[in-house]
Amino acid sequence: MQDETDIVAKRFTEIRRELGHTQSDFAKLLGISTTTADIERGRTKLSGKVVAELLKQFKINPLWLFGDSSQQYVNTTNTSVIPKVVTVDTSENENMVLVNAKAAAGYPQNIQDTSWYQQLPAFDLPLPEFRNATYRGFQVEGDSMLPNLKPGEWVLAKAVEDIDDISTNKMYVVVLQDAVLVKKLEKSPNTANIALISLNETYPPYEIERHAIQELWQVSSKITFGVDATTEKGLLKQLQESMEELKSQFKQVKN
Structure with a gap:
């Protein structure tokens, strides 16, 4: 290799x-x-x-x-689900931007505005699982993915290159033209549409056209906080503490 x-x-x-x-x-x-x-x-x-x-x-x-795709150029039309913007930290390493529930409301409209991303917190996770790929953190809103994901939790998700790469066994963050959702996905057998499926059975599945998806992120892990993290600032503070703890654990393993 x-x-x-x-x-x-x-x-x-x-x-x-x-x-x-x-x-x-x-x-x-x-x-x-x-x-x-x-x-x-x-x-x-x-x-x-x-x-x-x-x-x-x-x-x-x-x-x-990095050798993970045969597609050299990003297609900037609505048919491309590749991230439109990547950001870096002060050491010029690509970092993980965190999109909380409040910011998610403006994410689809600012998806290509590099200055907009500067308002969002971002971290670098020195873990091998988060290297050589683009990751983003999203806060879960609503109860459509219960029991697996609770409102207020965070998911860490890896960028997906092509809609055809989706798996029915995975969860995805789907960035539409007017919303950011966490769903399971399934290709429609009779059309080119994509079905968005909730784990909470009170929410019926529904189909969307492929070109409605601006970005697609495959959920790889989640971060859960205690019940005392009741405010947005509290959630971000605990998220930062969790990531610092992961960094500390990683350094101990290396030593």
């Missing part, structure tokens, strides 16, 4: 050559201090900031960069 560093270096070089830039010119465009030579040789890791710039300026699919 080809090493991930080799894949990234090869594909990064391929992009530069396709665009017709020298190593120095490409470095200036991407905010790199010198040239892109060390990245192309595999000596320097591709930072989250550079990944974000490649997506923003040239619509390069981050999943393709």
Whole structure:
């Protein structure tokens, strides 16, 4: 199996050559201090900031960069479910943005507005399960996914590249043009539509057209808080404490 560093270096070089830039010119465009030579040789890791710039300026699919997709460019039409924006922390590593219930109301309308994401809290989880992929945290609203997910809990979800990759055994965060929902998904056998299914049987399933989905995230884990986290600030504080605890546990394992 080809090493991930080799894949990234090869594909990064391929992009530069396709665009017709020298190593120095490409470095200036991407905010790199010198040239892109060390990245192309595999000596320097591709930072989250550079990944974000490649997506923003040239619509390069981050999943393709890391060898997880054959689709090089992001399709910015409504038929693409790939994340429209990725963000980085002060160390230029891609981080995990957290979308609480209040922010979710404005998420679909601001999905491509990079400045809008700056208002949202974001964290870096130094766990191997959350590396080399784009993750986002969403707060669960409503009781449609009971008993598995309770209102106010958080789900950590991995970006999905293609609607055809969905599994009936998984839960997904579905970003529509006017709402952010957590549902199970199922392809309609007779049409090109997608069925949205709640675990709570009081909510009947319903179908939507594929082009109505702006982004799709597969739920990989959840974070549950105690009953004392009754306010939005309290929830975010406990979420931050939980993530700091995970970081501490990870460091202990490494040592």
